Amino acid sequence: MNKREGDGVPRKNTDAVQERDGSANSSSPVIAAFKVFQQELDTKHDKYERLVKLSRDVTIESKRTIFLLHRVTSVTDPEAILKEAEVKLEGVRQKIGQIAEELRGEDIHQFHRAFTPGIQEFVEAVSFLHYIQHRSLISLEEINARLVFMRAEKGSAEDLPPGAQVLTFQVTPSDYLLGVADLTGELMRMCISSVGNGDIDTPFQLSQFLRQIHDGFSFIGNTGPYEVSKKLHTLRQSLGKVEDACYALKVRGSEIPKHMLADVFSSRSALIDPEEGVI
Template sequence: MNKREGEGCPHKNSDAAQDRDAGSNPSSPVITAFKVFQQELDTKHDKYERLVKISRDVTIESKRTIFLLHRVTSVPDAEQVLNEADVKLDGVRQKIGQIAEELRGEDIYQFHRAFTPGIQEYVEAVSFLHYIRHRSLISLEQINARLVFMRNGKMEAQGSAEAVPLAAQVLTFQVTPSDYLLGVADLTGELMRMCISSVGNGDIDTPFQLSQFLRQIHDGFSYIGNTGPYEVSKKLHTLRQSLGKVEDACYTLRVRGSEIPKHMLADVFTSRTTVIDPEEGVV
């Protein structure tokens, strides 16, 4: 006579019973451990999503600042535009302060992908403003120096009536070198557009200044080569295209500038850049 399945196998029956007990017993050590893991993962996911939303706001406001700065080549009072851009960037920095608050006590590289697009766009905007004002490249240290925030409100130590020391209320955000480089690489596209606008307004000097400045940036990136982050080497191609267009504008101005009326220079330059790179998308 055949034995029923599992009969005579006390170890199997015991293991199955333990599995059933673990699944039905909420106080089981295994279930308790997995509940802790679930809570940690949910908390991390929620924080990641909040950082993505803040980064999106930083990106939008930074782009608006860049669009505003492009008006400096066509308005009589450039300083008013620059002051308005300063106000907008102050608002962007407040958003970055929210990122710093979310990252307090965390490893930023766990969440870096969530906020890096916004930080790169901010670097692009603040470096564009700095160039228009000072005709130089802003440094990473100068950017980080303005990303120091004071926490709002007075805080008290937990379980004590004493106030938290001032140092505990200060938050800092440090732009990473890779985000800085990526933002500077994107800056070159805005400088190329500024060159086109300057030519259209009859400004003959700005394109030559931009050409020299972009050449210096290109030389700096050439020192990095393939040793830097992959995204940096990928954007080096766009940088070279922007430099080539600006140098072509300078060539057109130098060789044919006296032949072409100033109001037609931009049209001639635009048609030449289209021939150079007809398949390029939006930078």
């Protein structure tokens, strides 16, 4: 009982000791160092979240551009669609300029996972537009040449020439390859639309183009990024469907009415074994 009555005194002494240790720790070099680390990690986390948001915006606008481009095969004025797609991609390019601004002076590899989904989708949209216009594959160098931006120096006015600084964003080879791999799926859908509209020339062009892409990926093999080897199976499926459509058009195209070609193509594509590769 007496021991409990005396507990108040040591408790006060303990509080005084803790208060004194706390004031001592606040000036400790170890605590000061950890506060610096905390600030650096918070700054990095905030930048990472901003990059994730920008990447999401790039992904959404790139997908909208791809959906728009699929209308090319079914409209009477495809040039209007292509011009609208170019305007949309310019908006996406400006978003990538904001990503380049965030990465100014930073190690890109520390933040790569934050923005890689959007960059892959952008590569897919740009390469899709380029194929429709030129019937060829856009190169990595051509894409990177478009991602050069003029920005004002930090703390300077927005009038560009005096305090202007050139910012560049470089798409990595892995992001380029992944975007091209996704492009093959869009080209397969374009083939379906073309057949449905009675266009029997585009599927054969797409078949040859997809075969070239497939051969290029085959040279990479297992030496490329892991994600590329995973998408190679989907690429083979898209190529198989397009080649199957070309076979149907070549063998039975003359005897099938044009408005029924898409139905025949869809039914034959459904018979393809998803586990069966392309030789």
